[in-house]
Amino acid sequence: MEALATYLHENHLYKAPLWVSQALVQFGVASFVLLIFVSPFAGILSFLERRIAARMQARIGPNRVGPQGILQFLADGIKSLLKEDLIPTDADKALFVLAPYLVFLGMFTSFVALPFSSKLIVADLNVGILYIFATTSFAVVGLVMAGWGSSSKWAMLGGMRSAAQVISYEIPAGIAAVTVILLAGSLSMQQIIRSQGPHPWQWFIFDNPFTLVAFFILFISLIAEGNRAPFDLPEAESELVSGYNTEYSGMRFVFFFFAEWANLYVMGAIMTTLFLGGWQIPGSLEKLAAGVAPWFPQLIQLLVFQIKTLVLVFLVIQLRWTVPRVRMDQLMNMCWKYMVPIGFACVVGVAGWMILYPQGVAKMRYLLTAMAGAIIVYYFYRVYFNFKASRAELKLNPFV
Amino acid sequence: MAIHNQEMLLNMGPQHPSTHGVIRFVVKSDGEVMSEAIPDVGYLHRSIEKIGEICDYNGFMPYTDRADYLSAMNANQGYAMVVEKLLKLEIPRRAEYLRVIAAEFNRIISHILALGALAMDVGAATPFVHALKEREKVNDLMEALCGQRLTYNYVRIGGVSYDMPPGFTERSLAFLDNFEPLMDEFDRLVGENKIFIERCANVGTISRQDAIAYNLVGPNLRASGVDFDLRRDMPYSVYPELKFQVQVGRGERGSVGDSYDRFIVRVREIMQSMKILRQCFAQIPEGEVLGDIPKTMKVPKGEAYVRTESSRGDMGYYLISDGTDHAFRLRIRTGSFTSMSIIPKISQGMMIADLITLIASLDVVAPEIDR
Numbered sequence: 001m002e003a004l005a006t007y008l009h010e011n012h013l014y015k016a017p018l019w020v021s022q023a024l025v026q027f028g029v030a031s032f033v034l035l036i037f038v039s040p041f042a043g044i045l046s047f048l049e050r051r052i053a054a055r056m057q058a059r060i061g062p063n064r065v066g067p068q069g070i071l072q073f074l075a076d077g078i079k080s081l082l083k084e085d086l087i088p089t090d091a092d093k094a095l096f097v098l099a100p101y102l103v104f105l106g107m108f109t110s111f112v113a114l115p116f117s118s119k120l121i122v123a124d125l126n127v128g129i130l131y132i133f134a135t136t137s138f139a140v141v142g143l144v145m146a147g148w149g150s151s152s153k154w155a156m157l158g159g160m161r162s163a164a165q166v167i168s169y170e171i172p173a174g175i176a177a178v179t180v181i182l183l184a185g186s187l188s189m190q191q192i193i194r195s196q197g198p199h200p201w202q203w204f205i206f207d208n209p210f211t212l213v214a215f216f217i218l219f220i221s222l223i224a225e226g227n228r229a230p231f232d233l234p235e236a237e238s239e240l241v242s243g244y245n246t247e248y249s250g251m252r253f254v255f256f257f258f259a260e261w262a263n264l265y266v267m268g269a270i271m272t273t274l275f276l277g278g279w280q281i282p283g284s285l286e287k288l289a290a291g292v293a294p295w296f297p298q299l300i301q302l303l304v305f306q307i308k309t310l311v312l313v314f315l316v317i318q319l320r321w322t323v324p325r326v327r328m329d330q331l332m333n334m335c336w337k338y339m340v341p342i343g344f345a346c347v348v349g350v351a352g353w354m355i356l357y358p359q360g361v362a363k364m365r366y367l368l369t370a371m372a373g374a375i376i377v378y379y380f381y382r383v384y385f386n387f388k389a390s391r392a393e394l395k396l397n398p399f400v
Numbered sequence: 401m402a403i404h405n406q407e408m409l410l411n412m413g414p415q416h417p418s419t420h421g422v423i424r425f426v427v428k429s430d431g432e433v434m435s436e437a438i439p440d441v442g443y444l445h446r447s448i449e450k451i452g453e454i455c456d457y458n459g460f461m462p463y464t465d466r467a468d469y470l471s472a473m474n475a476n477q478g479y480a481m482v483v484e485k486l487l488k489l490e491i492p493r494r495a496e497y498l499r500v501i502a503a504e505f506n507r508i509i510s511h512i513l514a515l516g517a518l519a520m521d522v523g524a525a526t527p528f529v530h531a532l533k534e535r536e537k538v539n540d541l542m543e544a545l546c547g548q549r550l551t552y553n554y555v556r557i558g559g560v561s562y563d564m565p566p567g568f569t570e571r572s573l574a575f576l577d578n579f580e581p582l583m584d585e586f587d588r589l590v591g592e593n594k595i596f597i598e599r600c601a602n603v604g605t606i607s608r609q610d611a612i613a614y615n616l617v618g619p620n621l622r623a624s625g626v627d628f629d630l631r632r633d634m635p636y637s638v639y640p641e642l643k644f645q646v647q648v649g650r651g652e653r654g655s656v657g658d659s660y661d662r663f664i665v666r667v668r669e670i671m672q673s674m675k676i677l678r679q680c681f682a683q684i685p686e687g688e689v690l691g692d693i694p695k696t697m698k699v700p701k702g703e704a705y706v707r708t709e710s711s712r713g714d715m716g717y718y719l720i721s722d723g724t725d726h727a728f729r730l731r732i733r734t735g736s737f738t739s740m741s742i743i744p745k746i747s748q749g750m751m752i753a754d755l756i757t758l759i760a761s762l763d764v765v766a767p768e769i770d771r
Contacts, residue, residue, distance in 0.1 A: 057529035058529065059529065232523070325523025326599070329432075
């Protein structure tokens, strides 16, 4: 890095001071590393989503590029890179060009504070959760810029919708997160995970009835913030052609979708961290794993985190391909008339619970966990029932 | 800084994803809420009526397929019936039954596509794909019957072109057995969905008076609470011998005549069509399928008008013959055109998202509007 900076300074930027070259090189390397690190998340999720959607729609989905089509996102990326980069004549050029990068930046910088395991975190900020909410909401600036800068009426409607939607849903999301912050007494992502336990009844979601409600408020708000169906109004295909990204093509267009899928992962990761115990594994298992190799517990923690996140991501994908889209006024009604008041009630409830029962109520934890378990069992029973009713052939291997 | 506060003029279509073909709406809107949507039709005008005055009678039959490609059999049937009326031709009973079988199959696939498209336009992409999947199965059956999958050209003046292939009855009944529970499931998954109900109930409500005044036909008319079905009230072909119920909108989730009623009426009509099909397969007599028809047909002087119940409702053919081998004047009256006329009235003060629901629930097919 130092050599590169010196080379740049001596040969190209000799008029500027040395620190300019150094900053440029550092910035470039950091961006590159972030891109390489985050792209697989977004790419593989795009593949997953397309395969799951295809399964739900009785199609096959991408299966040509690489084993089972898993490299499809690379092929699509390269294809888009080679497409003409079109900027409409009437567009506000600066805004139009800048918008995708802002969206991209907002989603990708939040990866910095995601706790993949007890040691695998880029920066354990003491304001971790606040930082993530701040950066992900940064994307809305990009969306509004894209909508306004395209000088297309459809794009503008999409941009305006996204502004109203994302800013509104920030509030219930923040309120729901406050319940966890109260319980953990910290904003740091690692600290929040450490104050939970490895077993379901030690997670914050089952701590008391109020956190269970807060979990669903956060889940719905994050779906709405990520502009995903049933809240995908800013890009409502059947209404606004394609919403804010109508006029985009080539790599800029891909950036929007990159950000969308990265956001899908971030969403799952936030939920996992705040409510589902993050990377926590039982102490006995950790000891056992440490006996194999010093890095082995970290790997198990990473796996646990990924599984929890992917289950949530799968749920969101399934939701997207199942339900219709709500209307703008219904969306706003839901946010301001239901989610915000219920969210506030949850915060007050959690605070009251903490005063009444400083140690928590073990029976309540077991009860809520058992309830959730019963719901999951019922879910699988219904799946099995419908499966029998449809008289279809059972194929457990998703890659057939 | 000057504040611009005039209404925004939006151009919806002709290439908008949910105008179902090439229709253009000039939408005056104030953000999400629009004050008016004016349909601009004519992008798909192919002068089919004029072609009908140049072609001979048999030669025009393929063009009727293109008038309404989603229910081509119904269009075929109407045209054949108007020529037969002028010729005073009796057609074989087996042919009548085959026409009804084909027409009802066509009604099923036309309706299920309309339902899927409505679901897609309110934002759920998956039901549409499953609707298409079922449609493909009917297309396979139709291919076995007449060799075509979309524009069938099956009905001939004086009968139908081919008899049923061997095994067609069994295949059709097997399809119906499979399709019936699927349709029920489709109804439960889409029609019972909370968001779907919220999006459709009380949206684009067309009152009984308006529906009659604006000459809505078919399922759209029945959804508004008017109990009128040509198959029952002005029976033609073998419909008097078949038992079925006419489905009427009852405003179950909202008010009578809203988009949800138009959805549920179509769902129930599919069920009735399946009932009709089962009766047809049980009752169909043996015999000829095409009467003795001269190659070049000279139709006696006169005029005739025939109304049939197509998938989109009352489809009328008006024919004037001057005694030669081609029509003097042919006029086709279609349901989609009149459904378009009510949109400016209903859409006042609607949201843009609701306009999409309204258009989809009216089940307009672009080529049928313009012909």
